[in-house]
Amino acid sequence: MVKERLYKLSAKELSDLMSKREISSYETVKDIAERMEEVETIVKSYITTNIYKAIAAARKIDKFIYKKKRIRGGKFIYRTKNIEPLTGIPIAVKDNITTKGIHTTCGSNILGNYKPIYDATVINKIKESNMILTGKTNMDEFAMGSSTENSSFWTTHNPWNLNNVPGGSSGGSAAAVAVGETPLALGTDTGGSIRQPAALCGVVGLKPTYGLVSRFGLIAFASSLDQIGPITRNVQDCALLLNIIAGHDSLDSTSVFKDKEDYTKYLKEDISGLKIGIIKELMGEGISNYVKGAVYKAINIFSSLGAFCEEISLPSLKFALSAYYIIAPAEASSNLARYDGIRYGLRAKKVKSFRSMYRKTRSQGFGDEVKRRIMLGTYALSRGYYEAYYLQAQKVRTLIINDFKKVFKKFDVLISPTTPSVAFKIGEKFEDPLTMYLSDICTIPVNLAGIPAISIPCGLKNNLPIGLQIIAPHFEEGLLIKTAYNFEKKFNFKLKPLYRKF
C-alpha cells in the first residue's frame, strides 16, 4: 500500500494521527520538506525556509509525545495521554512578523539583512503550543500590494495557474497553504491582505477583530488597520489556529481584554434562522459577473440551510477606498520613518552626511510602491492638507463604522465577494496602481470598521477560485466560523493544487 502523502492532510487530521501515535511530527515535517523540494522553485512561497531547524524541533517534540512510562503489571503507556491540539504541526509565517534570529525582511531590501532580536507575541504563542515554524513567506513589500509583485525579492506564483498572481500581500502564505508547503500559515491584513490572497488561492483566510490578536512584533504598515490572522485549508483549522493566537497582550495597548474563547465549539451548530445581509454596494459595478454569479449560488446554499438572506445598503462604502488610501499611507509614512540605516537593516555606502545617508538608504532600500505611499501619506499629513485629507478620511471612517453598526442591528452577518475577479496575470496590473488598488475594494471597509471577516472558496472560473467574504460584528469570530463551516460542508470545494504534480 502506498502511504498517503502527509502534506495533503489538514492540521486537524495530522493532529489526530499524532495523538493516536500513528504518525510523528518528524514524518510530517519531512514530508512537507519533500513537498517544498517539489514545488518551491516553481511557486516561490517562501523568502526564508526554516526546514533544518523545523526538523530538529519536530524530533524534540516527538521525544516528548512518544515518551513512555511503566505502569503496574509491567506495561508501558505514553506519558502524555492527550497532546494539545496543533502540537508538532507545521506553520508558515508571513515575513512581516518578527522571529528572533531568523531573517524578517518584510519583503523589502531595506530589511534584507535584518534578524530580529525578539519574537513577536504570536510567535511566542505558536512556540508555546509546540508548533513548528517552516519558514517566512513572501509578501508585497511592507504589505503594500495585492499580488506579491511588490516583493523586493520575487513574485510568488498562484499554484492554480502559475501565470497568475497569488494575491497579496500575504500571497506567500496563501500559496504555501494551497500547494501543501504547510497546512497552516499566518498572514496579516491591513486592507484585505489575508482575505484577498486566500480567495485567489482557494483557501480560508480570517481577519480577526482589531485588537483580538496582539500586534506586538508585527512590522507596522498602518497601525490602526493591521491585524494578524490565520490562513488555512478549511474552517476547522482556522478555528484551531485562532484559538492559539487570540488573546490580550500587555505589550500591545490596542489589544482587548476579553475572556478566552474556544472557537472550535462553533464548528457544529446549524445556521437555520441566521439573518444574512448581502451588501448591495459590493455587488454592483466593478464586480465581475461570474463572481456575482458565484455569490448568488452561495446565497442559495445559505437559503437551503435555513438562513434568511436579504440585500442591504451601506451607502458610506463608496468612500471607503478613498479614505483608506489616505489613512493607511499617512500612518505608513510615519511607521516607515525608522528605516534610516542607523541601527539595523540596509545602510547606503559612500555617504557624506547623515542627511545623505537617509536619502540614499531610503532611495535604495524602498521599492516604488512603498515610496509612492510614503509620499502620499506625507502629503496628506502636511500642514494645510491635514484637515482636507486626513481629518476627512477619519470622518468617513466614522460613517462606515456607523453604517455597519446600523445594519448589524438587523442582520447577524453580511456577505459579499472577497475580490472583484479571480487571480489576474502576473504583470497585468503592475504598471497601473489604481486598478491594483481596486482589488481590495470589497475587503477595505472591514478594516476601516475594525470588524472581523472571513474569506472561503465559493466557486471556480477558468480553474481559478472565487472567494466569498462573510463579515460579522466586533468579536463575533465565532459566528463567522459557524457560518463559514456550514457553508463549507455543503459546498465541498476541492483544493486542486494540493494534488497537483509540478
Add this chain to the structure above:
Amino acid sequence: MEFEIKIGLETHVELLTDSKMFCGCSTKFGTAPNTQTCPICLGHPGTLPVINKKAFDYTIKVALALNCKIANFTQFHRKNYFYPDLPKGYQISQYDLPIGLNGYLDIKLNSKVKRIGISRVHMEEDTAKLLHFGETGRISEATGSGLDFNRCGIPLLEIVSAPDIKNVTQAKAYVMLLKKILEYLEVSDCNMEEGKFRIDANISVKKLGDEYSKTRTELKNLNSFRFLEKGLSYEIKRQSEILNKSEKLYLETRHFDSKTMTTKSMRIKEEAQDYRYFPEPDLVPIEISREWVDEIKKTVPELPSIRTDRIKKQYDISDNDVEIITSTKSMADFFESCAKIYPYPKIISNWIIRDLLYLLNQEQIQIENCKISSEHLVDMLKMIDTGSISGKIAKSIFKEMFKTGKMPGDIVQEKGLEQISDIDKLTDIIEQVLKENPEIVTQYLSGKMQVFTFLVGQVMKKTKGKANPKLVNELLKKKLK
C-alpha cells in the same frame, strides 16, 4: 530708545520614574552607553509603546501644582522628523489635547507678586544622546559621532509658559520657583548638570509703542541659571541693537554658546517646521476621571510659597532665614522635624544656616544625603541647654557628627568633652589662676574691668575649654569682690 521685551520659557524635565515612558528599561543616570535599552526604546520594527502609569500620574500632579485645568480626555500624537537621536523617526508627544492647560505661577519680586501664565503641561519621551568624538566635542570638529540610547524614552515633561515674562530677573525667578516646586513634588531631581532640567526661551524685543512682530528668537541650551541670565541678556541686547540700527530681525533658532557667552544662529525659519502631527494609533486615547485627579490631588504636598508663609508665622523666623530654610523641601522637612521635638525654632534655624549649610556647601552634598538627622541636632542642643557641653564644644561635636554620624552623647563620652560644672573643682582652678596672676588681679581691683575676660580665658585654658562659662563667670566675680 526704549524697548519692550516678551519672554516665554519652555522647560523640559525628566521625570523620576524607575522605568522609561513606554518600556521597562531602567532610567538610571550615568551607566555605560546603550546598557539600558530594549527593542522598544530602540525603535525596532514591530515594537509597540505602553504608557508608564507613574509618569502619567506625575504629569497630572505637576499640572495640578501649576494650577492647570486637567483635561478629561487626552491623547498622544506623533511628532514626525528625522534625526539620528530619534530611533522611530517620530517622537511620541502631545499636541492639541495636553494633560494640563491654562495654569499659572505667582513669582515674588521685591515683595510684589507677578503672575506668569502656564500655557500647557504635557508628556513626551526623551531622545537619545548624540556624542561627538574629538577634542572639542563639537559636531563641526568631530572625528565621529556615537549614539547613547540610555536616555531615549525617559519620560519627559514639557512645561510651556505664556510670554508673560518681561525681563531677565523675572525669567530667573520663574525658573527658580518652577524648579523648587518640582523638587517639592518629588517628581524630578531637576539636576541641571545631568540635563534633567533644560530650558529653551522664546524672546521677542520691540520698540516701545510698536507692535510685536513674529520675529521671535528661539534660544536653546540655557542649561544653568547663569546661562539663562547670560543668554537672555545677550539676546535682548543683540535684538535691541539691531532695532536701533533699524535693521531686520528674523524668526530664527539660536544656540547659546557657554564658552563665548554669546548666541549663534542655527537656522532661520521661513515658516515653522512641519512636524505632521497626527494621533498616535498605537496608544488609545485616555479619559482622566474626576476620581483619578482627586487621588493625585491627595499626593500634592504643601507648595513652597505656602509653606514659607506658614513656617514664618508658626515659628516666628525672619524673612531672610525662612527663605533659606524653605529653599528646598528636604531642608524645610529637616527644620520642621527638629522643631517638632525642640521648642526653640530660632536656635534650630541658626544651626542649620550657620553650621549645617556651611558643611554641606563645603562637602558639596545635599541635606538628604548627610549623616546628621534631626535627632542628632536636637540631642546636641539639649545638652547645651542642660549645661553638659558648652556652645564652643558643641561646634566641634557638630562637625564630628557630620563626619561620622555618631550621636552627640557618644562623641562627648569618647572624647571626654563633658563640661565641668563642679563648683569645688572650678573654685580650685580659679584660685590657682588668681594666684598665678597677681598683677592682673590688682589691675582689676583698681577698676580696669576689661581684664576680667583674660582671667576667664585662663580658666578655660586650664580646663581645655570644658569649664561651664556661666559658672566660671559667677565664681570669678564672687572671688574678686
